Amino acid sequence: MGAKVITLTSGKGGVGKTTATANLAAALATDGHKVVCIDADIGLRNLDVVLGLENRIVYDLVDVVEGRCRLRQAMIRDKRLPELFLIPAAQTRDKTAISPSDMVRLCDDLRPECDWVLIDSPAGIERGFRNAIAPADTILVVTNPEVSAVRDADRIIGLIEAEEKGPALLIINRVKPELIKREEMLSPDDVLELLAVELLGVIPDDPNVLLSTNRGLPIALDGKSKAGQAFRNIARRLQGESVPFMELTDQGNIFGRLSRLIRPGSA
């Protein structure tokens, strides 16, 4: 085995990186893959609560890097998904507690142990971001169809290219089809034209994401939710499957290019 290391980043905060990391991890683990998530947002730990694992933390990422525990001891196993593990961020330290080379070493130790390593990057373009992208084989940029999020995504994509870590793949989160229909929101096609990167997935805005986060249960495990389906589709695309993009509206023409890829019956 040799795990693939995937980093999710965005530049702007609050676009759904942590939610996306938790859900892709849950979806991959449901497909039977062994997944280790790393919360690289040191000082602002959150992946643990989104995954519902906050009560089980003993050791964290900085403990591993500084040698206070073995790697296995910091890996919290999810009882609902036995193939899913979390290495939580330290809460009382900051991003300078670890370096990009620490992250590379840690991921090299994890590679033989699992199928996927998913790293949740902090917002921003400083040390935390550098730490998170250093070990990545593939970088996923999460954005929303809003001017500030798209602008920051462009900046991040430029930095990823400059580090020769590209090409980045794009996830557009919180898409509201009814607003796009009224031409009051950038469509996925608009965002792709502006950013000129490859699209990995589009997640519709779904109030159930909030409910599932409240419960600490990733929405990818909810068979009925559209957002959950969108996350499961992305997980399959990461595995190399060609999964058509979901139809988000009744009138496919809104999504132009995307609609041509839609297979009838895909929910």
Added chain:
Amino acid sequence: MNNLLNSLFGREKKSARMAKERLKLVLIHDRTDLTPGKLETLKDELIEVISRHIDIDPTDVTIEMAQDGRQQRLIADIPLNPVGRRRVR
């Protein structure tokens, strides 16, 4: 207030189109570090240099940024003035 907004932004234009147009310009400047002011200066200097060698009409010169994938291109269109009498070989 509503009237003011309408007259400022134009009643017809939908906000998604405005977002896209504004982003297009912002991204060009973010990617190239070239402000509209710097672009104007560049244009003036280019015209000056080219005019030293060839006869051009400065008012017809257009210089703009274009996007080609994630690459930015500087496109200059410089029509030459016809030479009055050209010797035919």
